[in-house]
Amino acid sequence: MKKLLVTGGAGFIGSNFIQYILDKQQDLVLLLDLDLLTYAGNLENLxxxxxxxxxxxxxxxxxxxxxxxxxxxxxxxxxxxxxAAESHVDRSILEPEVFLTTNIIGTQTLLDAAKRHWNLDPDNKHSREYRPGVRYLQVSTDEVYGALGKTGMFTETTPLAPNSPYSASKTGADLIVRAYHQTYGLPVNITRCSNNYGPYQFPEKLIPLMIHNARQDKPLPVYGDGMQIRDWLHVKDHCSAIATVLEKGKTGEVYNIGGNNEKANIEIVRLILEALGKPESLITYVQDRPGHDRRYAIDNTKITTELGWAPAYTFEEGIKETIRWYLDHPGWVERVTSGAYQRYYQEMYQQQ
Incomplete structure (x- = not known):
């Protein structure tokens, strides 16, 4: 890997990955970040x-x-x-078209460009020969698998059964990536991660939203009974896993990435309140999201046994670090929640 294109690098996971890979890959010549800077894209993260x-x-x-x-x-x-993807489930329920075009058509556009530029005989539809060392990695989500019952875990062979417009659009993108490998021989990988948390996460997601509201003594909205269970993955562990797949992954394979930290949403909310010294009376139960998946859990066996990756963070240390980051960066939070961060691009780039 010498010249890397990262899409959506101004977002939460993308910006953490860019920082990680520039620090770890000293032989990297170029990293280009392509980002539309929609509401969740923030160049301050970089x-x-x-x-x-x-x-x-x-x-x-x-x-x-x-x-x-x-x-x-x-x-x-x-x-x-x-x-790069539209990724918020609630927004996808209101505006599914944006999710379908960005997440599926955007993926196909990137695949077409990679196939044209990497194939050794791009005008020959039967050619499956590519430049040595090229790789396309699709960052996906465990939500493509749908929901689990009280037991069991998602493996890479779990049938895809998305339950929201967001997860359906990510499933469609995954299948397009798979098809480009099967049809054209394009060197690809797909990674499917569990819920990420950590620094720079836009405060529409559970953990930063609860931290932000609790600090201001605002109500903490919790869907349904709050017993939706997720497997929580620190974003830095996610970044190291992606780097591992880029280095060691077998072409055409899917790798699940999880943090081995199953927690109910209400458990996390209460933990945040306790850490901030706030009362549980701030918790406000609201009507559950339509089609809300009850439980996700990732089986890490494949990436752990075949590639030697394992998460480094326990949830207990990761959530403490995350809460501390948001407390230490009130200016970042204020600019994001007020929309002022969106002026950063104009200030940094429009005058050049």
Whole structure:
């Protein structure tokens, strides 16, 4: 990996991955971050690397075929890590079309560009020969598997059964990636992660939302009875897992990534209140989300046994670090919740 295209790198997981990979991969020549900077994209997340000579930022849409083609031609990427996606379930219920076009058509646009530029005989529809060392990695989610009962875990062979427009759009994208491998021989991998938490997460998600509201003594909205169970993965563990798949993953394979930390939502809310010294009377139960999956759990066996990766964080240490990060960065939280962070791009790039 010498020239890396990261899509959605100004988002929560993408920005953590960019910081991680620039720190760990000293032989990396170029990392280009393509991001449309929608409401969840925040270039402030990349302040620590903005002066790294290997880092480039381009504001743009992954659905823009002309732009994507231009970037591949200009920078000659050998690796793509595709984070860019609409990802909030509640928003997908209100605006499913945005999720379908971004998550599926955007993925296909990237795959087409990679296939054209990496295939050794791109005009021959039967050619399955590619430049050595190229790799396309699709960052997906455990939500493509649907929901579990009280027992069991998702494996890579669990049937796909999405229950929301968001997870359906991610499932569609995964299947397009698989098809490009099966039909054209494109070197791909798909990773499916459990719920991430950590620094730079947009405060519409459970953990940062609860921290933000609790600090201000605002009600903490909890869906239904709060007993929805998720497997929580620290974002830095997720980044190390992706790097491991890029280095060691077998072409065409899917790898599940989980944190081995099953927790009910209400348990996390109460833990945050206790850490902040706030009363449980702030908890407000609200009507449950339509189609809300009851339980997710990831089986890590494949990536652990075949590639040697394992999560480093326990939830107990990870949540303490995360709460501390949000307490230590009140300015970041204020700019994100007020929308002021969106001016950062204009201030940093529009005058250049």
């Amino acid at each position: 302040e620590p690397v903005k002066d790294d000579p290997r880092y480039r930022f381009v504001k743009g849409d992954i659905r823009d075929k002309t732009l994507v083609e231009k970037l591949f031609a200009e920078y000659d990427f050998d690796t793509v890590v595709h984070f």
